[in-house]
Amino acid sequence: FIPLTRLCRDFCSYCVFRQDPRQAESLYMSPEEVLEVVRRGEETGCREALFVLGERPEQRYPGARKWLEDRGYSSTVDYLRAMCELVLDETALYPHSNPGTLTRRELETLRGSNVSMGLMLESTSPRLYEPGGPHEHAPSKRPKARLRTLELAGELGIPFTTGLLVRIGETREERIEALEAIRDLEERFGHIQEVIIQNFLAKPATPMESSSEATTEEMLEPVALARILLGPEMNVQVPPNLTSSYLVYLDAGINDWGGISPVTRD
Numbered sequence: 001f002i003p004l005t006r007l008c009r010d011f012c013s014y015c016v017f018r019q020d021p022r023q024a025e026s027l028y029m030s031p032e033e034v035l036e037v038v039r040r041g042e043e044t045g046c047r048e049a050l051f052v053l054g055e056r057p058e059q060r061y062p063g064a065r066k067w068l069e070d071r072g073y074s075s076t077v078d079y080l081r082a083m084c085e086l087v088l089d090e091t092a093l094y095p096h097s098n099p100g101t102l103t104r105r106e107l108e109t110l111r112g113s114n115v116s117m118g119l120m121l122e123s124t125s126p127r128l129y130e131p132g133g134p135h136e137h138a139p140s141k142r143p144k145a146r147l148r149t150l151e152l153a154g155e156l157g158i159p160f161t162t163g164l165l166v167r168i169g170e171t172r173e174e175r176i177e178a179l180e181a182i183r184d185l186e187e188r189f190g191h192i193q194e195v196i197i198q199n200f201l202a203k204p205a206t207p208m209e210s211s212s213e214a215t216t217e218e219m220l221e222p223v224a225l226a227r228i229l230l231g232p233e234m235n236v237q238v239p240p241n242l243t244s245s246y247l248v249y250l251d252a253g254i255n256d257w258g259g260i261s262p263v264t265r266d
Contacts, residue, residue: 003017006019006053007019007028010140011138013207015206027057034087035087048096048115049084049087050097051097051098055100081109085113088113101140103152107149107158111156120163122178124177134207158191159191164179194234197223199242235256240257
């Protein structure tokens with residue numbers, strides 16, 4: 001697990017990953033820090049280097065833009081590509097990146113250095129980015145933008161992981177619509193390798209800290225619907241670290257616990 005940068009242009013009402021420059025220990029991980037994490041991962045038997053990062057921080061923060069320019073990079077995506085290539089050249093791990101929404105050119109830039117990539121659809125509900133919604137100040141969470149990235153990845157034949165975030169304000173019908181959108185992409189391109197049904201957790205010091213979380217019973221339905229709508233061959237995951245009752249999801253249709261991350265940045 002490699003948090004290349006926690007800076008992000010978006011503000012989601014439930015996010016605790018995001019930091020601004022005043023909070024961040026460093027704006028970006030250095031190449032040396034990336035390799036240090038990955039080599040410790042090799043020692044523990046890891047196979048994948050999972051790059052996670054905020055979206056396009058250089059568009060909001062001049063300091064991030066200057067950090068990149070001083071090192072010869074045109075964007076965060078450009079720096080991510082270089083770090084993925086570094087991992088491939090120097091280690092035995094396979095990079096998998098979750099950099100947010102991407103253009104066709106950016107996807108092409110990353111395709112050669114990533115075994116697969118990911119972008120959570122989260123929801124297709126336009127209500128969530130209306131005033132007061134969790135995505136009001138998060139332009140990259142617009143459903144059209146995320147669906148377009150998933151579509152471009154399909155056109156380019158890039159294996160992709162996606163999924164839903166449950167209980168951020170969407171309705172049952174909207175969850176079904178999101179699963180149907182994922183199914184349609186898979187039927188068109190065949191590139192969706194895994195679908196994650198992730199439960200929202202209320203975190204302190206966020207705008208949604210007092211919001212109610214999904215019960216196990218409420219989570220079972222979208223998991224079962226994912227299995228029914230996406231068919232028997234799709235990999236369906238529930239993150240075991242986010243629920244205390246995870247074994248019950250086996251009966252609902254999951255076949256994957258997701259990645260185990262024994263090593264991350266200290």
